[in-house]
Amino acid sequence: MKLAIPTKAVPYLEVAPLAIVLLFFFVVPMAMVLVASFFDYNMTGIIPTFTLTNYIDLLTSRTTLELYLETLKFALIVWAITLVLGFTIAYFLAFHVRNPLIAIGLLLLCTVPFWTSDIIRMISWIPLLGKYGVFNRALLELGVVDSPVQWLLFSDFAVVVAYVHLFTLFMIVPIFNSMARIDRSLIEAAVDAGAGRLRVLTEVVIPLSKTGIALGSIFVITLVMGDFFIVKIMSGGRSASVVMAVFEDVNLLFYPPAAASAVLLLIIVTLIVSFILRVVDVRKELMG
Amino acid sequence: MRAPATDRRPWTFYVLAAVFTLFVLFLYGPMVCIYILSFQGPNGGLTFPLNGVSIDWFGALFHQQRTGDIAGAFSRSIPLALIVLTVTVMFSLAAGLAFRRRFFGAGLIFYVAIASLIVPGLVLSVGIGLGFQMLDLAPRWYSSALGAHLSWTLPFGLLIMFAVFSRLSWSYEEAARDLGASTWQTLRYVVIPIVFPGIIGVALFGFTLSYDEFPRSWLTVGPYNTLPLEIWAMTTNITSPALYALGTVTTVISFVVIAAALSSIAVIQSHRTRRRVARERAIKSGS
Secondary structure, three states: OOOOOHHHHHHHHHHHHHHEEEEEEEHHHHHHHHHHOOOOOEEEEEEEOOOOOOHHHHHHHHHHHHHHHHHHHHHHHHHHHHHHHHHHHHHHHHHHOHHHHHHHHHHHHHHHHHHHHHHHHHHHHHHHOOOHHHHHHHHHHHHOOOOOOOOOOHHHHHHHHHHHHHHHHHHHHHHHHHHHHOOOOOOOOOOOOOOOHHHHHHHHHHHHOOOHHHHHHHHHHHHHHHHOHHHHHHHHOOOOOHHHHHHHHEEEEEEEEEEEEHHHHHHHHHHHHHHHHHHOOOHHHHOO | OOOOOOOOOOHHHHHHHHOOOHHHHHHHHHHHHHHHOEEOOOOOOOOOOOOOOOHHHHHHHHHHHOOOOOOHHHHHHHHHHHHHHHHHHHHHHHHHHHOOOOOOOOHHHHHHHHHHHHOOOOHHHHHHHHHHHOOOOOOOHHHHHHHHHHHHHHHHHHHHHHHHHHHHOOOHHHHHHHHOOOOOHHHHHHHHHHHHHHHHHHHHHHHHHHHOOHHHHOOOOOOOOOHHHHHHHHHHHHOOOHHHHHHHHHHHHHOOOOHHHHHHHHHHHHHHHHHHHHHHHHHHHHO
8 A cells, every 4th residue: 555645744754753852852951941940949859939049149149240251251262263263274275275175185184083072182182281291391391491381281271272172173164165165256356356365355255254154153152152071171170161050050959050050051142143143144054 | 266277376375284284283183192192001190201001001991990881881872872873864864855845844943953053062961851850750871861962963964964955956856756766766766875975974973973972961871871971080080091091992983983984985976986987988989
């Protein structure tokens, strides 16, 4: 017997498995976090009564503001560095490497580490940056310093190094994608019309890569704002992040305040992302 | 400007090539250091120089009590990654096909997928942990952690499928249907073979993202840890090169998977190029 499926129903059946997984393992859990943020709690667990205490505590605490400033500071620094670095590398691959197969090969070379463990890649900086690590030894040998430099590891510097190491790829790939689609004749036209290298860059390449820049920025900013383990390990516990505070609350089984700060974080991240989306329409780029 | 290949390269090429080379060193240098340090001698420490060369730390991984249950972690992480791979490929291929047509709710599902991609993994972990607690279900790696990983790999799979299908013209399927193929035959013998390299890409993302995922696994694995959680536990309480040895072992597994995926894509592509060249030659000699 042949099963007749009306053509109109086909896309719904095709998308259903993905939609159901996202419903139960993303939408419902997020709703759970939202509900729990209004619950009360004590040492033994969650008390399901409505309260605004979690939010009041959160919004009136100085620590909240300090945590957000700390997290935003890292997000801004890392965004600026990865944007410049990612744009430069994407530009090199898209416009200077003449053989497109080699360009793809070099892009893959940048991508391979992304498919390995980020915790391992993070801790691989420890033997380099440590007090008796490779860099300090080199500096001592060269006579640049008399005693080991202390701020290389377990510092804001180390946190930024690890973020840039792990997240630059998220800038390179979308920017490269946008650049690869730029019609080369536009650039030739600009050059023929007398534009120099810099004007071609600022008036042709950058405007036409803006969807890639926007996507990369969304990835990097949300990754930094959602991080807790890089900041914990690489700062040696000296710096914290918003999600680190959530992590510590949950470790103490304080779910409702953890949920409240998660909700606040999601609101702020959503605001940042929708601001970027207002500037650049990304959906067209993604859906082809 | 696209200069003829014989032209001299502009000075900017050399500057940018130098930046790129430094970046690649920056990417791989630290990783190479810990692979070397994992062969540290039995009395060696966490930094250079090597105090002899040995494979003791690899032995310590699997035989010492204090390093935790590494073998058990592998025996959960690899099957979990394989399940995630399979489900991600099937569900994102199907959803990718759906998005080629217009349907009600497409925009909503798209935005939910993007939100699922960028929500902090730890927050999702808390949500799923809470959900299982409220339903009185015990979290396990094959239930809650599987769902947590899928909420992260499916959006990746969907985006890759968008990229793949945006380059696939409808004319192949129309031709197949004109020749009498059923919908299923068109999918099986026309669409899937064409998009197969993209499917391997989705599989690669599915496996590696699950295999290395830590924040989403945190409250969702239940009593038996997956590998990234063991690694996390080790970073906070083990200060011996055993940690590097674990890094080397897990990265070797990742590299095997990456190499298998990339080389099979390369084989398919070169096979296609060869066939196209042969066909063009046949047409030329025939005319």
